[in-house]
Amino acid sequence: MTSSPPLLIAQDESVRAVVLRGAGRAFMAGGDLHSLRADPEGGAAAMLVPLNAAAESLAHLNAPVIAQVHGAGTGAGMSLMMLADFVLVAEGTGLNLAYMKLGTCSDAGASWALPRLVGLRAALEIALLCDDLSLQDALRLGLINRVLPKGEMEEAVLQLAQRLGKGPTLAMGHMRRLMRSSFERTLSAQLVAEADAFGVCTRTEDMRRGIAAFFERREPQFLGC
Template identity: 60%
Template sequence: MTHPLLFSRADGIATLQFNRPAQLNALDVPTAQALLAAVQEIAADRSVRAVLLKGAGRAFVAGGDLATLQANPVQGAQDLLEPLNAAVTLLHGLDAPVIAQVHGAAAGAGLSLMLMCDFVLAAEGTKFNLAYINLGTSCDVGASWALPRLVGLRQALEIALLGEGFDAAEALRLGLINRVLPAAELDAAAQALAQRIASGPTVAYGQMRRLLRDSLTRDLPAQLQAEAQAFLACAKTPDFSEGVAAFLAKRPAQFAG
C-alpha cells in the first residue's frame, strides 16, 4: 500500500510530500492522520530547522477528498479536520519556518495549508481557488485566519465568497505567494530556500514569526514589550553571540540553530 504522505529529514530540513497523485493529493483521513504524526515528530526534533511541504504528481493539494464527506458529511468532516487542525497548530508554533512548494493546483484545504506557511514558491501555471463556497460550505484549516492577514478583509471576502479561480501571477500580485518560477526550476529553488533557512538562527526565526503574526492582535505598548522579551530570549542563545562576533569580524555567521 502506498503511504499517503512521504516524510524525510536531512540536513536540518524536514520534507513532507503529499502522495496521492491519482487524486491530486486530495486530503482524506489517513493523509490527515499521517500529516499530524509527521508534524508531531518534527515538533519534538530540535534538529529540524526548516519544513518543506510539497505534492507528488500533477498538483500540490486539490482540497479535501469529497468521498470522505459524502457518506457521512458531519462525522467525515470531524474525522478529517481534527488531525488537520492539530497539525496546523503545531506547524504554527514551530521555531522552524515552513515553506510550501506549490504546483498544478492548490484548492480548498490545499490552499488553506499553503496560506498558513511562511514562504510559498509556485510554479508557473499553478491554479488557485479557495473553492469552499462552491460546495456550500465555509472554509477550514486556518484560511479565515490567514487570508485577511495576507490580503486584507475586502480582498479576502472576494476570494472567499465568489469562489473564483486565479493564476500564479494573480496570487503573486495579491501577496499570497512569494515567487513564481518555471516548473522546471521549482524544486531546486525550494530546496535552496529550505537550505538557506535551515542554516539560519532558528530560535530568532521562531521569535520573529510569532512577533509578526501576533502584532495584529496587540496594541503598540504590548507589542514593544513582546519585542523586548523576544530579543532578550534571542540574546541568551549561542547564535546571537555568533551573529555579533561574525558582524564585528566582517565574516559570514555560522549559526547552529
C-alpha cells in the same frame, strides 16, 4: 529538511527548515469529498482534527516553512499554503479557495490567514466568489512569493531551504510568531512581546555568534540554538 509529519517535526529541535509539498499531480486539491458525502459530520471531524493539529504545529515551529506548490492548491490546500512563510508556485498551478462551491465555510486556518495576507475586502472576494485566482493576481496580492517554471522548482526550493536552514532558527521562530500575533496586540503590547523575545535571544549561542561575526567582519555560522 524532513518528510516527517508536522506534529513530529515540531518535536525535533534539529529541524532548521520545513518544506510542504504534495506527491503526484497536485500540492493538494482539497478534502475527501467521498467521505463528506457518505457522512458529512463524521467525515468533517475525521479530516479537521488532524488538519487543525498540523496547522497549529506548523504555526508554532521555530523553523521557517516553505510551501512548494504545483498542479493545484484548492480548498484546504490553499489554506495550508497560506500558513507557510514562503510560497513558491509552479507555472500553470490552479489556486481556488473553493469552499463556497461546496456550500461550506473554510477550514485549516484560511479565514485567519487570508485577510492578514491580502486585507479584508480582497479576502472576502476570494472566499465568497471562489473564482480561479491567477498567479499574477496571487503575486500582486502577496499570497505567493514566486512563480517558477516547473523544471526550476526543486532547485529553487532546495536553495531557499538551505539558506533558511543556516539561519538562527530560534530567533526566526520568535520573529515568525511575533509577526503573526501582532494583529491581536496594541503597539504597547507588541513592544513588550518583542522585548521578551529579544531577551530570550540574548541568551542563545546564535546571538553570541552573530555579534562576534559582525565585529570580525565575516558571515556568522549559526547553530539554530
